[in-house]
Amino acid sequence: MDVSEFRTGLRAWLEDNDLTPGPDGSLAGQVEQLGRVRRALFDAGWMRYGWPEHVGGLGGPAVLRAVLGEEIASRELAPPNFYALIEVLVPTMIDYARPELAAEMVPRLLNGDEQWCQGFSEPGSGSDLASLSTRAEQRGDTWVVNGQKVWTSLAQFAQRCVLLARTGPGHGGITAFFLDMDTPGITVRPILAMHGEEEFCEVFFDDVVIPADRLLGKVGDGWAVAGSVLPFERSTSFWHRINHLYARFDHLLAEAVDPDEGALGATYLGLHTARCRSHGTQRRLADGLPLGPETSVDKVLLGTSEQHLYDTVRELLPGAVELTDSQWRPEYLYSRAATIYGGSSEIQRNIIARRLLGLGKE
Amino acid sequence: MDAAERDLLGQSLRKIMTSTAAGPALDGELTDLGWPELLAELPEVAVPLVFGLLGETGTVASVLNDVILAAAGQDIGGTTTLPYAGGSWLVWDRDVEPPAEAGAESSGPTGAFAVLDPALPLRRVEAGEPLVESALAAGRRALGWWLVGSGRAMLALAREHALARAQFGRPIASFQAVRHKLAETLVALEGAEATLLLASDDFSSLLAKAAAGQAALTAAKHCQQVLAGIGYTTEHALHHHIERVLVLDGLLGSSKQLTKQIGATLRRDQVAPRYAHL
Numbered sequence: 001m002d003v004s005e006f007r008t009g010l011r012a013w014l015e016d017n018d019l020t021p022g023p024d025g026s027l028a029g030q031v032e033q034l035g036r037v038r039r040a041l042f043d044a045g046w047m048r049y050g051w052p053e054h055v056g057g058l059g060g061p062a063v064l065r066a067v068l069g070e071e072i073a074s075r076e077l078a079p080p081n082f083y084a085l086i087e088v089l090v091p092t093m094i095d096y097a098r099p100e101l102a103a104e105m106v107p108r109l110l111n112g113d114e115q116w117c118q119g120f121s122e123p124g125s126g127s128d129l130a131s132l133s134t135r136a137e138q139r140g141d142t143w144v145v146n147g148q149k150v151w152t153s154l155a156q157f158a159q160r161c162v163l164l165a166r167t168g169p170g171h172g173g174i175t176a177f178f179l180d181m182d183t184p185g186i187t188v189r190p191i192l193a194m195h196g197e198e199e200f201c202e203v204f205f206d207d208v209v210i211p212a213d214r215l216l217g218k219v220g221d222g223w224a225v226a227g228s229v230l231p232f233e234r235s236t237s238f239w240h241r242i243n244h245l246y247a248r249f250d251h252l253l254a255e256a257v258d259p260d261e262g263a264l265g266a267t268y269l270g271l272h273t274a275r276c277r278s279h280g281t282q283r284r285l286a287d288g289l290p291l292g293p294e295t296s297v298d299k300v301l302l303g304t305s306e307q308h309l310y311d312t313v314r315e316l317l318p319g320a321v322e323l324t325d326s327q328w329r330p331e332y333l334y335s336r337a338a339t340i341y342g343g344s345s346e347i348q349r350n351i352i353a354r355r356l357l358g359l360g361k362e
Numbered sequence: 363m364d365a366a367e368r369d370l371l372g373q374s375l376r377k378i379m380t381s382t383a384a385g386p387a388l389d390g391e392l393t394d395l396g397w398p399e400l401l402a403e404l405p406e407v408a409v410p411l412v413f414g415l416l417g418e419t420g421t422v423a424s425v426l427n428d429v430i431l432a433a434a435g436q437d438i439g440g441t442t443t444l445p446y447a448g449g450s451w452l453v454w455d456r457d458v459e460p461p462a463e464a465g466a467e468s469s470g471p472t473g474a475f476a477v478l479d480p481a482l483p484l485r486r487v488e489a490g491e492p493l494v495e496s497a498l499a500a501g502r503r504a505l506g507w508w509l510v511g512s513g514r515a516m517l518a519l520a521r522e523h524a525l526a527r528a529q530f531g532r533p534i535a536s537f538q539a540v541r542h543k544l545a546e547t548l549v550a551l552e553g554a555e556a557t558l559l560l561a562s563d564d565f566s567s568l569l570a571k572a573a574a575g576q577a578a579l580t581a582a583k584h585c586q587q588v589l590a591g592i593g594y595t596t597e598h599a600l601h602h603h604i605e606r607v608l609v610l611d612g613l614l615g616s617s618k619q620l621t622k623q624i625g626a627t628l629r630r631d632q633v634a635p636r637y638a639h640l
């Protein structure tokens with residue numbers, strides 16, 4: 001299956017199968033819609049392309065996943081950030097989980113039966129992720145986890161969690177686990193985010209027992225596991241997001257009250273720039289080249305252009321964000337996080353300075 | 363042309379650009395190297411290489427004329443009137459020797475017109491002939507590559523300075539404010555280059571010129587700040603690049619003007635065009 005064949009078939013299928021979201025725009029409604037979209041796409045096969053057969057996929061190049069995300073995002077069928085979570089979770093499972101575990105679990109995420117979450121950040125460890133202190137201790141055939149995670153997106157809906165915990169000192173003392181969220185000892189407390197939804201949670205671990213066969217990689221591989229989410233987060237999942245932003249920009253064009261052409265042009269130019277850059281990154285991935293620190297450039301361009309878009313929305317639709325409860329309000333607010341999550345813009349600039357410009361240590 | 367051949371061509375170009383005097387002498391060397399044939403047969407390789415290197419090396423040739431003439435289906439080797447931001451018309455003269463010393467005025471035929479960057483043989487004329495769209499687009503892509511090349515030259519100078527200059531007992535490259543300015547410069551230049559690589563039709567060429575102009579101005583601002591006092595002198599090379607990008611940004615439409623034009627087009631069409639397809 002090549003890209004154009006896939007796209008043509010998918011478009012025809014989407015014509016015949018209406019997946020338009022219902023009126024419930026709440027977080028629970030969005031999660032429900034996400035499950036519905038995944039289920040329908042999985043049953044029809046579209047969701048399975050680009051993933052290997054041994055995890056329930058139908059094979060083919062990874063770029064097919066980017067095309068699928070683009071078509072979904074362009075039609076605004078699913079919230080892009082949640083939809084794209086698959087891209088940061090499944091590749092990790094493929095690379096690091098026991099093959100039987102990956103084969104059992106991955107289809108449940110792809111087919112919409114389950115939600116998973118990513119438990120990396122802690123109250124004391126955000127940008128400095130390597131300082132995390134949630135502990136995992138070996139007891140016989142099991143590991144026992146104690147500690148706390150925070151900002152864990154969708155944890156209240158999740159059946160599983162990719163968790164980082166400390167098993168020793170330093171970078172080599174971090175280990176990754178694949179955890180069932182219904183394990184005794186886990187407490188999830190949703191946090192109301194600024195855009196009015198309980199987007200993420202605090203997750204507390206009190207003597208939570210994880211079987212040893214739920215290790216991702218070996219003991220001490222956690223830092224590599226954390227790094228392994230990068231390539232697809234920075235390619236496929238960015239592509240989804242960019243296409244979502246284009247769709248929203250079209251709405252802005254239709255609704256803009258203030259015809260400020262300079263502002264519209266500058267906003268579009270930012271999106272176009274991020275899109276062109278991301279396109280180049282995907283080409284490199286498709287050619288089998290490794291992705292590394294240069295994707296920090298993509299991250300800064302995307303975060304900046306996303307905020308620029310919503311700044312322009314607020315300027316050209318006066319009052320829409322502040323005085324109406326249209327979709328623009330939560331989206332505007334959510335865009336403020338675009339330079340924070342997934343490694344803040346400052347952290348990206350640090351990486352660019354050190355690794356791409358060779359400026360030495362701070 | 364494969365990657366190895368392209369590298370080789372790049373090396374030859376860089377060599378003549380760094381060893382030949384700017385202006386007519388360099389024009390001659392480029393012709394000897396096969397510029398007319400390259401432009402006719404492989405413009406997608408030749409234009410990014412030649413114009414990117416004009417920027418990086420800081421030299422000047424009059425090949426912009428050729429790019430525009432060729433795209434308009436005319437013979438190369440001559441000149442044509444070029445629109446400049448604000449409604450001016452210019453001619454990029456071919457046989458003008460650049461001024462011998464920094465800061466001197468161009469010896470352009472009219473003599474009366476002082477360009478900020480005296481190494482550019484630009485002459486103001488009363489009126490001009492609007493360029494056909496494809497010629498305008500080709501010229502914008504070429505200037506885009508030149509602007510990004512100049513931006514990279516400025517970034518290289520600022521980076522070198524940041525590593526060499528010590529204050530408060532350590533290299534200024536260790537200060538985060540300095541590092542982030544240079545990182546932002548690279549982000550802008552890389553982004554602009556991505557738009558140039560995907561510039562195909564008239565509108566995407568306009569977008570690329572706007573992105574490149576903006577990126578070069580960002581580079582100028584940040585690099586000037588990092589080079590500080592020394593960068594403000596005419597004893598340091600930075601000012602040549604800054605003056606150049608200020609002038610080139612306005613040629614065939616400034617980033618500001620083009621950005622407005624982008625917005626006007628979008629408003630008219632009511633849809634944001636998607637370039638860069640997977």
Ligand SMILES: Cc1cc2nc3c(=O)[nH]c(=O)nc-3n(C[C@H](O)[C@H](O)[C@H](O)COP(=O)(O)OP(=O)(O)OC[C@H]3O[C@@H](n4cnc5c(N)ncnc54)[C@H](O)[C@@H]3O)c2cc1C
Nearest residue numbers: 118119120121126127151152153337340341342343344346
């Ligand atoms: C909407 C949203 C969803 C999220 N979802 C998840 C999730 O699902 N799972 C998960 O694990 N995490 C998640 N996060 C957490 C996110 O990864 C962190 O917020 C992020 O890594 C930053 O950490 P912090 O908030 O602790 O800020 P801090 O690290 O405390 O940083 C505060 C400020 O200081 C700056 N700063 C920090 N260090 C440096 C430095 N060395 N140089 C320069 N500046 C610096 C930062 O850029 C920032 O501006 C989410 C966050 C948000 C906002």
